[in-house]
Amino acid sequence: DAKTTQPTSMDCAEGRAANLPCNHSTISGNEYVYWYRQIHSQGPQYIIHGLKNNETNEMASLIITEDRKSSTLILPHATLRDTAVYYCIVLKTNQGGKLIFGQGTELSVKP
Amino acid sequence: KAGVTQTPRYLIKTRGQQVTLSCSPISGHRSVSWYQQTPGQGLQFLFEYFSETQRNKGNFPGRFSGRQFSNSRSEMNVSTLELGDSALYLCASSLAGRGNEKLFFGSGTQLSVL
Numbered sequence: 001d002a003k004t005t006q007p008t009s010m011d012c013a014e015g016r017a018a019n020l021p022c023n024h025s026t027i028s029g030n031e032y033v034y035w036y037r038q039i040h041s042q043g044p045q046y047i048i049h050g051l052k053n054n055e056t057n058e059m060a061s062l063i064i065t066e067d068r069k070s071s072t073l074i075l076p077h078a079t080l081r082d083t084a085v086y087y088c089i090v091l092k093t094n095q096g097g098k099l100i101f102g103q104g105t106e107l108s109v110k111p
Numbered sequence: 112k113a114g115v116t117q118t119p120r121y122l123i124k125t126r127g128q129q130v131t132l133s134c135s136p137i138s139g140h141r142s143v144s145w146y147q148q149t150p151g152q153g154l155q156f157l158f159e160y161f162s163e164t165q166r167n168k169g170n171f172p173g174r175f176s177g178r179q180f181s182n183s184r185s186e187m188n189v190s191t192l193e194l195g196d197s198a199l200y201l202c203a204s205s206l207a208g209r210g211n212e213k214l215f216f217g218s219g220t221q222l223s224v225l
C-alpha cells in the first residue's frame with residue numbers, strides 16, 4: 001500500500017483557508033486519495049476523495065497534482081469546529097474497507 | 112437514516128477475560144470493518160467483513176476475531192485480554208467496501224483492561 005507523508009501539525013486563523021498537504025509519491029494508478037478527519041474522541045469523518053481530477057464538495061476541495069504524487073486538502077473558510085486531526089489515505093480499488101491511517105496532521109484553528 | 116451504532120460505549124474488563132463488541136452498520140451497508148486506536152499506535156485496521164466473510168485482515172494476533180451476521184451486523188471478540196488491549200475500538204461501514212466508497216464510522220467502544 002502506498003504510504004503518505006503529512007506535516008505533524010498546522011495552525012490556521014479562523015475564517016482563512018486551511019491548506020493541508022499530503023505526499024504520496026509511491027501511489028499507483030488504481031489507488032484513490034482519501035481524506036478523513038477525527039475530532040477528539042469521535043470516530044473519523046469522511047471529507048472527500050479523488051482519483052485523478054480535482055474534487056469539491058460542501059466541506060472541502062481536493063487538489064491532486066498531475067503526476068498524482070501529492071495532493072492538498074483545502075478548507076476554504078476554517079472555523080473553530082474544524083480543529084481536528086486530518087488523515088490523508090491512499091486506497092486500492094479492491095480494499096475499500098481497509099484504511100491504513102498514518103499519523104495525520106493536527107490542525108488547530110485559532111480565533 | 113441511522114448511523115453506525117456501536118455498543119457498549121464504555122467497557123471495563125480485567126486481564127485474562129474476554130470481551131465482545133457489537134456494531135450495527137447503516138441500513139443497506141454490507142461491508143463492516145474494525146479499527147483499534149491507541150495513543151501509541153494510532154488507528155490500526157483489524158479486519159473487514161463483507162457478506163459474512165472476512166475479506167481483509169490486519170496484523171493482529173489470533174486473540175482478535177470477528178464475525179458478521181446475515182443482517183450485516185458484526186461483532187468482534189478479544190480473548191485473554193491484556194493491558195495493551197485498552198483502546199478505542201471503532202467500527203465502520205460502507206455499501207460494498209469498494210475503493211471509491213466512503214466509510215462511515217461509529218463513535219466507538221472505549222475498552223479499559225485493568
